[in-house]
Structures are given as C-alpha cells and as structure tokens.
Amino acid sequence: MLEDKNKSLSDENKILDKSQTDSFFQYLKSQSANKQCADCERHSPVWASTSFGIFLCSDCAAKHRALGVNISKIKSTLLDKWTVGELRRLWVSGNNLANELGDGCDIRMKYTNAEDYKSKIDKLVQESLKKQPGCGFINKENKKPTVVVNKVKKVPVPKFRDCEIQERDCEIPQKVEIKEEKTSVKPNAFVIKKKSTPTVTKNGSTLYTVGDVSSTRLGFGSAPNKE
Structure with a gap:
C-alpha cells in the first residue's frame, strides 16, 4: 500500500515532455470556460495558477505573482515545464469552477480568503488520483478522435461546349438591324x-x-x- 502511494507521488512529480504539455493545454483551452481569463474574461489566456487551477491573462497573472507563491503560484502554459500533478489540478478545476471564487475586484482579498476553494481542488485531485493514477488522464484526453474520410470521386469540370443546355436556355439576345425598304414613288410626271x-x-x-x-x-x- 505504501509502495503504491510512493509510486503515485513519484508520478505526480514527473516532468512531462513539452510536446505532451502543449497537446494537453490545447485540449484544456478548447473548452469554452478556459478560453477567457478567470478574473477579467480577456480572451486567450496563456498563464495559469497551479494553486487554484485556473487560466489567467498576462495582467492578472502579474497581480497573482505579486501575492506570492504561498497564495498563488503562476506558470506559463507556453514556456514553463509542467509536472503531472500541476496539470491534474488544472484538469479537475479549470475556469469552470472559478465563479465560486466570487467577482471581487480586489485580487488580494479575493484569493487570500480562498482557502476553502483550494481545499475543494485538493479533494478533487485525490479523487482523480484514485480513478486515474499516473498519466492516465493526460493520455485519455490527448487521444485524437478518429476521422473517417470518405473517398471522393474526382469529376472533371465540363467545358462549356460539352454542356448539354437546352435551346431555350441558350437564347442570347442579339441586336438585329432591320432595314426598311423604301419604295420611291415617282411623282406624277406632267x-x-x-x-x-x-x-x-x-x-x-x-x-x-x-x-x-x-x-x-x-x-x-x-x-x-x-x-
């Protein structure tokens, strides 16, 4: 039992290849809630708080960094290296649950009083470890759906002269010059x-x-x- 627990913790601290993290972040950011910053709703956030498992824009990430890592640990989804455990926190939370943090404008007050939220994320992480230990959740979400491409028959585009068009559809108005024949009547001669x-x-x-x-x-x- 203890050995399994140690192995599980070892897997959580494993640093993943960048290709794996990039692919997983691509999946997470495809979810509608994660397409916006959790604090200001700015589009395409590239930062994340591993403490709260939320995605943030650059400005809000700077505010979180000012709080200190003991409150909110910030990492870049593009440049930093990520462990399995850090990705798991983002997976079980994400911005879907961020509304439970409230809409307070004071970032410091909002997150220094969010210990209950952190505890909830910790609980979700433990449940995830039991169901899908190791990298199982990452590999599962990274599976690309099988796309079946039907064979398309190549049909040449017919030229105009090859098209069979009915005569009534081919009637093209033409300018016709009608000449009137004027019969000159000679005047009666005297x-x-x-x-x-x-x-x-x-x-x-x-x-x-x-x-x-x-x-x-x-x-x-x-x-x-x-x-």
Whole structure:
C-alpha cells in the first residue's frame, strides 16, 4: 500500500515532455470556460495558477505573482515545464469552477480568503488520483478522435461546349438591324406636248392647256380642261 502511494507521488512529480504539455493545454483551452481569463474574461489566456487551477491573462497573472507563491503560484502554459500533478489540478478545476471564487475586484482579498476553494481542488485531485493514477488522464484526453474520410470521386469540370443546355436556355439576345425598304414613288410626271394648242397631259389624258392666261391662275398660266 505504501509502495503504491510512493509510486503515485513519484508520478505526480514527473516532468512531462513539452510536446505532451502543449497537446494537453490545447485540449484544456478548447473548452469554452478556459478560453477567457478567470478574473477579467480577456480572451486567450496563456498563464495559469497551479494553486487554484485556473487560466489567467498576462495582467492578472502579474497581480497573482505579486501575492506570492504561498497564495498563488503562476506558470506559463507556453514556456514553463509542467509536472503531472500541476496539470491534474488544472484538469479537475479549470475556469469552470472559478465563479465560486466570487467577482471581487480586489485580487488580494479575493484569493487570500480562498482557502476553502483550494481545499475543494485538493479533494478533487485525490479523487482523480484514485480513478486515474499516473498519466492516465493526460493520455485519455490527448487521444485524437478518429476521422473517417470518405473517398471522393474526382469529376472533371465540363467545358462549356460539352454542356448539354437546352435551346431555350441558350437564347442570347442579339441586336438585329432591320432595314426598311423604301419604295420611291415617282411623282406624277406632267408632259407638255407641242401641238397646235399646247396642253399638259398625264398618262395620256389631257389635263391642262397651256396658253396665255393670267399669272394668277394656277400659278403658271395654265387652264384645266373641262371634259
């Protein structure tokens, strides 16, 4: 029994490879609550308090660091090395439980009076150790879901000339120039024949007789024949 307990503690103090920690943090930060700072709700926090198991932004992490490691121990999720035990505290807590700390603006008062919260996290850690000792919880969460990719048939894109389009869909309005044939109608010609009595004829019919008449009649000195 004692040997198992010592082994369990040894596993908790084991420093993990950076590839393992990066993968695990990627999983933790994919949860909606961990996408924001636990104190100010700023997006994409890159710091964490191992004491409270919460994620923090740079500004809030600096405030926690000012409290001292005896109250809140701060580590970078990008640069620092992490032990199994430290990751376990973040796993059982995270920002999901941070609302139990209250919404106080005074960081010092908020976290110096949070011993009950720390005790709750300690209890959750012990329960996790019994269920999943060692790196079991890390390996479980790091398993990537199997993605089944269906085979996609490659179909060439048909060219325009290969498409079978109905005639009604292909009707393209065109500008059509319509030429109107204008039939020129020749005006009726007046033929003046020189006879004994000058006359004006139209199509063989004598219409006017040219004579010496007043210029006020018909405009050119001709008189119509009365038939």
